[in-house]
Amino acid sequence: MEEQNTRPASGPSSSPAPRRNSNQRSRTSRRKKRCPLLESKIDYIDYKDTRMLERFLGDNKRILPRRLTGVNTTMQRRLATAIKRAKQIALLPYV
Numbered sequence: 002m003e004e005q006n007t008r009p010a011s012g013p014s015s016s017p018a019p020r021r022n023s024n025q026r027s028r029t030s031r032r033k034k035r036c037p038l039l040e041s042k043i044d045y046i047d048y049k050d051t052r053m054l055e056r057f058l059g060d061n062k063r064i065l066p067r068r069l070t071g072v073n074t075t076m077q078r079r080l081a082t083a084i085k086r087a088k089q090i091a092l093l094p095y096v
Contacts, residue, residue, distance in 0.1 A: 034071030038080075046079045048086040051093055057084065062094055 037056075038046070048054070057072070057080055059065050064084055067077050087093040 036071060036073045036076055038072060038076045046083045048083040051087060054084050054087055062096055
């Protein structure tokens with residue numbers, strides 16, 4: 002006697018969906034972050050204004066990167082300089 006094939010017929014309808022690699026991002030577009038310093042019209046970043054500078058520090062008192070804060074390149078450089086100055090004269094803690 003012949004054995005009957007119990008597998009479904011192969012074809013385009015039975016093929017599994019293509020898998021996406023874990024490093025591929027979805028095609029949805031993200032809204033671009035706006036610079037919080039330009040929105041509040043801050044031209045000069047004062048190193049003595051510790052309350053404003055602490056918004057851009059992480060829990061371990063390190064400077065947060067641009068991709069997290071949304072600050073543009075020019076303001077990020079000025080912000081880093083102001084934070085380093087404030088840390089140097091002990092207005093902000095190093096750790």
